[in-house]
Amino acid sequence: MSVGTHTASPVGTVGKTSAPVRRGGLLRSLTRALPLAPAVVLLLLFLAGPIAYCAYIAFTDLQLTGQAQSSFVGLENFRAAFRDDAFRNAVWLTLVFTVVSSLLGQNTLGLALASLMQRASKPVRTVVGGIVITAWVLPEVVAGFLLYAFFRREGTLNAILDWLHLPTQNWMFTLPILAVSFANVWRGTAFSMLVYSAALNEIPKEITEAAEVDGAGGWRRLWHITLPMIRRSIGTNLMLNTLQTLSVFGLIWVMTRGGPGNRSQTLPLFMYEQAFQKSMIGYGTAVALLLLVVGSLFSLIYMRLLRTEV
Amino acid sequence: MAVLTRGTTLKSRPTGRGVTLKSRRTGRRLAADAGLLVVAAAFSLPLAWVVLSSLDAHADLRVKAPDGLTLSNFDAVLKPDITFTPLLNSLILCGGGTLLTVVCAALAAYPLSRFRSRLNRPFLLTILFATSLPITAIMVPVYALFVQVNLIDTMQGTIYFFAASQLPFAIWLMKNFMDGVPKELEEAAWTDGASSLQSLVRIVLPLMGPGVAVVTVFSFVMMWGNFFVPFMLLLTPDQMPASVSINEFFGNRGMVVYGQLAAFSIIYSTPVLLLYVLVARRLGGGFALGGAVKG
Numbered sequence: 001m002s003v004g005t006h007t008a009s010p011v012g013t014v015g016k017t018s019a020p021v022r023r024g025g026l027l028r029s030l031t032r033a034l035p036l037a038p039a040v041v042l043l044l045l046f047l048a049g050p051i052a053y054c055a056y057i058a059f060t061d062l063q064l065t066g067q068a069q070s071s072f073v074g075l076e077n078f079r080a081a082f083r084d085d086a087f088r089n090a091v092w093l094t095l096v097f098t099v100v101s102s103l104l105g106q107n108t109l110g111l112a113l114a115s116l117m118q119r120a121s122k123p124v125r126t127v128v129g130g131i132v133i134t135a136w137v138l139p140e141v142v143a144g145f146l147l148y149a150f151f152r153r154e155g156t157l158n159a160i161l162d163w164l165h166l167p168t169q170n171w172m173f174t175l176p177i178l179a180v181s182f183a184n185v186w187r188g189t190a191f192s193m194l195v196y197s198a199a200l201n202e203i204p205k206e207i208t209e210a211a212e213v214d215g216a217g218g219w220r221r222l223w224h225i226t227l228p229m230i231r232r233s234i235g236t237n238l239m240l241n242t243l244q245t246l247s248v249f250g251l252i253w254v255m256t257r258g259g260p261g262n263r264s265q266t267l268p269l270f271m272y273e274q275a276f277q278k279s280m281i282g283y284g285t286a287v288a289l290l291l292l293v294v295g296s297l298f299s300l301i302y303m304r305l306l307r308t309e310v
Numbered sequence: 311m312a313v314l315t316r317g318t319t320l321k322s323r324p325t326g327r328g329v330t331l332k333s334r335r336t337g338r339r340l341a342a343d344a345g346l347l348v349v350a351a352a353f354s355l356p357l358a359w360v361v362l363s364s365l366d367a368h369a370d371l372r373v374k375a376p377d378g379l380t381l382s383n384f385d386a387v388l389k390p391d392i393t394f395t396p397l398l399n400s401l402i403l404c405g406g407g408t409l410l411t412v413v414c415a416a417l418a419a420y421p422l423s424r425f426r427s428r429l430n431r432p433f434l435l436t437i438l439f440a441t442s443l444p445i446t447a448i449m450v451p452v453y454a455l456f457v458q459v460n461l462i463d464t465m466q467g468t469i470y471f472f473a474a475s476q477l478p479f480a481i482w483l484m485k486n487f488m489d490g491v492p493k494e495l496e497e498a499a500w501t502d503g504a505s506s507l508q509s510l511v512r513i514v515l516p517l518m519g520p521g522v523a524v525v526t527v528f529s530f531v532m533m534w535g536n537f538f539v540p541f542m543l544l545l546t547p548d549q550m551p552a553s554v555s556i557n558e559f560f561g562n563r564g565m566v567v568y569g570q571l572a573a574f575s576i577i578y579s580t581p582v583l584l585l586y587v588l589v590a591r592r593l594g595g596g597f598a599l600g601g602a603v604k605g
Contacts, residue, residue: 032425032506036433039418039477042410046452046474047440054451062454113349119335119342128350135353137586139535141553142575146356149363149371149568156355159372186353240442247446250537254557268446275450285454288447295444302442303435 051292058286063279070282077286087287089262090270094246097181097266102245105185107238110192114200115226117193129193136190144254147183148172151255172256176264180252184245191244192237199233200226232305239302246295267291360572369569383573392559393552393577400551400578402465403540404533407472411529412522414473415480420510422481423488424496434485440478449542456543463545471539476529483528487521488514527589531582552578 058077062070081087113132117125135143150156151171158168171179203226211221227234249268252258258265258273265273267287275284355373363369364383366376387393422430452471453462461467495517496509504512515522537553544550547558556574 029427032421033427035417035420035506035510036422039414039481042414042470042474043440043477046471047448047477050448050452050455051443053455054448057451057454109349113346116342116346119338120346121339121343124343124346128346131350131354131357133586133590134357134583137531137583138579139537139553139582141535141537141556142360142579145556145571145575146360149359150356152371155371156359156373159374160355186356243442243444247444249446250541250553253537271447271450275453281450281454284450288450291444291447295442295447296439299439299442303438 054285054289054292057282058289060282062282062285073282077283078290080283081286081290086262086265087270090265090267090287093177093264094266096177097184097248098242098245100178101181101184101188102241103238105181106188106192106241106245107234109185109189110237111196111234113189113193114196115222117197118200132193133190135186136188138187140187140250141254143183143187144251147179147186147251148255151179151183173260176256176260180255180264183251183255184248187251188241188244192241195233195237196230199230203229235305236302239298239305243295243298243302246291246298360575363569363572364576366569369567369572371568383567383569384577386567387570387574387577392555393574395548396550396552396555397578399465399549399555400534400553403468403472403551404530406465406469407476407533408526408530410469410473411476411480412526414477415484415525416510416515416522418477418481419484419488420506420514422485424493424506434482437478437481441482445475446538449538453542462543463549465544465549468540468543471543472533472536475539476532480525480529483525484521487518487524490521491517524589527585531585534582 057070059072059074060070061073061076113128117128120128138146148155152158153168153170153172157171161168207225207229208221211225216224247268248266249272252264252266252269256264258269262270268291271284271287271291273284274280274287359371359373362373362376365379365381366374367380367382368377369383421427422434456462456467456471461470491514496504496513499509499513535553537557540551541554541557544554547555550558556571556578559571559574
């Protein structure tokens with residue numbers, strides 16, 4: 001924090017005169033930075049600390065029980081992971097979960113809802129907004145229960161299919177990963193909807209109207225005008241959705257516990273199972289570190305997208 | 311999707327231009343309304359289940375009209391061990407965590423917003439980076455760390471971690487809100503001899519009341535709904551907040567009484583829904599996330 005005031009002072013000051021100025025400046029800067037201290041201490045102890053610790057124990061064979069001390073095993077955990085079918089399964093399911101629920105689901109549905117809302121009448125807009133946002137504000141675990149009830153064999157979805165004379169099935173058994181993906185769409189779409197509503201409101205009306213008068217149809221207006229104008233919001237939204245989806249735990253835990261078998265076991269659930277149910281903290285942490293690295297990469301891309309803002 | 315095709319057919323109708331534009335608008339509005347209502351109906355099914363089941367003595371897993379309205383489910387769950395203790399625990403954890411977050415964020419935002427320094431930018435970039443880290447991924451090492459420093463299974467340890475995990479976003483929001491408060495007002499206070507702390511507490515924070523409210527409510531709502539953090543860091547059942555205890559109540563007691571589960575879900579969700587409405591009313595739908603996300 002010391003430098004801001006110093007750079008402001010004239011460059012030409014040399015020798016004796018500069019020393020007291022600098023010391024006074026340093027003292028002042030330190031006092032000014034003092035309010036940052038509580039936040040910085042908390043962040044270092046409880047956020048940076050665990051991340052550093054994560055990077056350390058990922059390379060050890062630390063276990064939960066029965067072992068006096070852990071030893072450094074290098075990349076063994078990572079090698080074990082890539083040999084492990086269960087790990088590859090978790091990576092694949094995480095990919096499916098992210099693509100289906102975040103990229104295709106929340107993002108597309110959120111954009112569709114936001115653009116329909118631009119034209120809809122006000123009462124409809126209020127009601128729909130209220131319902132979709134309620135799903136988003138509900139606690140994660142509650143959302144899990146509601147969607148569990150919806151997808152169960154005796155649940156609402158099958159009741160409706162039955163009523164329509166369509167074949168029913170046990171969704172949580174046949175397609176557990178799709179059931180949890182749809183649950184995540186239900187829960188998360190409101191965020192995209194809000195982001196896109198804000199973005200669409202910023203497009204000047206004259207532009208769309210001009211295109212309309214020129215005879216550009218709905219799809220062409222969407223592709224050539226709307227999407228290019230909100231591309232920054234699309235990028236931001238995709239990044240945040242993906243990051244959020246990568247770390248979903250409670251929703252899946254409540255609905256399926258990762259099962260049946262491990263057919264809805266995404267990386268966070270795999271990590272939990274390895275670390276606690278199988279007591280392999282070192283191995284579980286190695287998986288966590290991979291997740292963290294992927295998350296950091298997305299986070300860096302997100303910052304690139306926002307780079308003019310800071 | 312139906313809407314767009316509908317719009318095109320309406321457009322190609324060969325009538326006078328003013329009329330076409332107007333009727334096209336009306337047609338499109340109706341189509342948009344219809345499309346939205348279909349989606350809303352799908353979204354509302356799970357919500358309808360929880361409301362109807364909570365009032366139904368014989369609730370099962372599907373949406374159906376109750377046999378008769380009853381509050382017996384609420385009566386059954388409104389007991390200390392099922393509802394009151396977990397909600398009190400939630401309140402202590404989330405209240406403590408929120409208080410710590412808001413105080414630290416307000417203090418930290420002040421120098422970041424008011425004084426120019428070469429370190430501001432790297433600090434803010436780090437904060438922004440931290441806002442989007444997947445917290446889920448560090449819970450295993452946090453657990454291991456907490457075991458070593460004896461913070462595992464303690465309320466204060468969980469509160470510290472809650473605060474630390476919300477702080478990046480809280481600082482970011484708070485700094486942006488604080489930038490909106492003009493500096494001139496404080497400069498007057500400074501010349502009158504007020505310290506930085508005094509001008510922060512007496513001048514800046516009152517002027518950004520809505521901003522502080524947003525940060526507070528947002529932090530609280532995030533913590534109230536969080537399942538994984540208390541699930542990992544707390545072990546004693548007596549200390550569990552509602553987000554974890556509901557899971558025990560549901561999963562580990564054999565036969566599930568769905569009506570009671572629904573009633574408990576409603577009781578547990580009500581505070582955050584109310585808080586959201588409170589803040590959203592005051593600031594318009596975007597809930598300041600617009601401000602945080604806007605590119």
